[in-house]
Amino acid sequence: MILKLRYKLWIEKDGEKVFGDGPLDILHRVERTGSLRQAAEEINMSYSQAWNLIKDLEKRLGFNLLKRKVGGERGGGSQLTEQAREMMMKFEIFHEEADQSLNSLYKKIFK
Amino acid sequence: MILKLRYKLWIEKDGEKVFGDGPLDILHRVERTGSLRQAAEEINMSYSQAWNLIKDLEKRLGFNLLKRKVGGERGGGSQLTEQAREMMMKFEIFHEEADQSLNSLYKKIFK
DNA sequence: TTGCGTTATATAAATAAAAGTATAATAGTA
DNA sequence: TACTATTATACTTTTATTTATATAACGCAA
Numbered sequence: 001m002i003l004k005l006r007y008k009l010w011i012e013k014d015g016e017k018v019f020g021d022g023p024l025d026i027l028h029r030v031e032r033t034g035s036l037r038q039a040a041e042e043i044n045m046s047y048s049q050a051w052n053l054i055k056d057l058e059k060r061l062g063f064n065l066l067k068r069k070v071g072g073e074r075g076g077g078s079q080l081t082e083q084a085r086e087m088m089m090k091f092e093i094f095h096e097e098a099d100q101s102l103n104s105l106y107k108k109i110f111k
Numbered sequence: 112m113i114l115k116l117r118y119k120l121w122i123e124k125d126g127e128k129v130f131g132d133g134p135l136d137i138l139h140r141v142e143r144t145g146s147l148r149q150a151a152e153e154i155n156m157s158y159s160q161a162w163n164l165i166k167d168l169e170k171r172l173g174f175n176l177l178k179r180k181v182g183g184e185r186g187g188g189s190q191l192t193e194q195a196r197e198m199m200m201k202f203e204i205f206h207e208e209a210d211q212s213l214n215s216l217y218k219k220i221f222k
Numbered sequence: 223t224t225g226c227g228t229t230a231t232a233t234a235a236a237t238a239a240a241a242g243t244a245t246a247a248t249a250g251t252a
Numbered sequence: 253t254a255c256t257a258t259t260a261t262a263c264t265t266t267t268a269t270t271t272a273t274a275t276a277a278c279g280c281a282a
Contacts, residue, residue, distance in 0.1 A: 001124065001172075001173065002124065003122050003123070003124050003129065004122070004123045004124070005120070005122060005123075006120070006121050006122070006123050006128075007118060007119060007120045007121070008118060008119045009116070009117070009118045009213075010117050010118070011114050011115065011116060011117070011221075012114070012115045012116075012117050013112065013113065013114050013115070014113075017117075018114065035257085035258070035259095036258085036259075037257080037258060037259080038258095045240095045241090046240085046241055046242060046243090047258095047259090048241090048242080048243085048260090048261080048262090049240075049241070049242090051259075051260070051261085052261090055260090055261095061112075062112065068258090068259060068260090069248095069249090069258080069259085070247070070248045070249075070258065070259045070260080071247075071248030071249030071250070071256095071257085071258070071259080072248075072249040072250045072251090072257095072258085073249080073250050073251070073256095073257090074250085074256080074257060074258075075248085075249085075250090075256060075257025075258030075259080076248070076249080076250095076257070076258040076259060077257090077258065077259090078258085078259080090220055090221055093220055094216060094217060094220045094221070097216055097220075098212075098213055098216055101209075101212045101213070101216065102120075102209055102212070102213075105205060105208055105209055105212065106205060109201055109204055109205045109208075110122075110201055110205070146227085146228070146229095147228085147229075148227080148228060148229080149228095156271090157270090157271060157272065157273090158228095158229090159230090159231075159232090159271090159272085159273090160270075160271070160272095162229075162230070162231080163231090166230090166231095179228090179229060179230090180228080180229085180278095180279090181228065181229045181230080181277070181278045181279075182226095182227090182228070182229080182277075182278030182279030182280070183227095183228085183278075183279045183280045183281095184226095184227095184279085184280050184281070185226080185227060185228075185280085186226060186227025186228030186229080186278085186279085186280090187227070187228040187229060187278075187279080187280095188227090188228065188229090189228090189229080
């Protein structure tokens with residue numbers, strides 16, 4: 001019987017999500033493309049949904065994740081803030097180490 | 112800014128959930144009360160939902176979690192199978208150790 | 223034989239989440 | 253000035269999930 005460990009990790013503030021895999025992925029794509037719209041498109045998420053997601057996170061966190069530019073050449077765009085980069089980096093390291101830790105624990109107990 | 116780590120752990124087989132916190136809790140209550148209906152009632156879950164949940168898990172796992180008795184004194188009831196006990200025990204140990212591991216990791220990286 | 227509390231099961235209703243649509247505002251540039 | 257691709261925002265529609273309702277079968281006990 002091949003069972004597999006699954007898990008989800010995220011960060012909350014006052015009982016509300018403020019960071020997780022979804023935001024991490026979107027922010028990486030914003031970093032690369034320079035546009036929230038393109039980032040959303042890449043993962044087949046509607047722009048409005050992506051926009052609401054980021055807006056909610058920012059509101060809860062109390063700081064901006066994106067530096068926006070509306071209009072202008074190429075219509076504008078978005079870039080990461082320093083605080084966004086810091087959060088991403090910490091979450092990535094945590095996620096990576098957690099993955100190793102959980103999987104070795106799982107093997108120890110279930111195999 | 113007080114951020115809090117949150118996580119969810121569960122076991123899958125062929126991409127479908129076969130065990131997690133919910134089932135663990137219900138099975139504990141069945142063990143104590145001798146009845147799936149009472150177990151469901153305790154956590155304000157409809158009996159049909161609890162029944163479907165357990166039935167689906169059993170189907171996916173390929174073995175029974177409950178020994179059922181229909182009719183008879185007190186209408187019948189349900190008891191845990193040995194395999195259910197084993198799964199519960201392993202998952203509990205895993206969960207407990209994972210909790211410690213994740214939280215110390217979280218402190219190390221986020222604090 | 224009737225009542226009881228359970229398991230077993232299907233179906234409907236309600237709620238929540240996700241996805242989609244529409245439109246305004248913006249500021250460089252051709 | 254007209255065009256462009258973006259951010260910003262409000263709604264509507266659709267889908268998925270959860271919850272509720274209803275009913276049958278069962279077997280012991282009074």
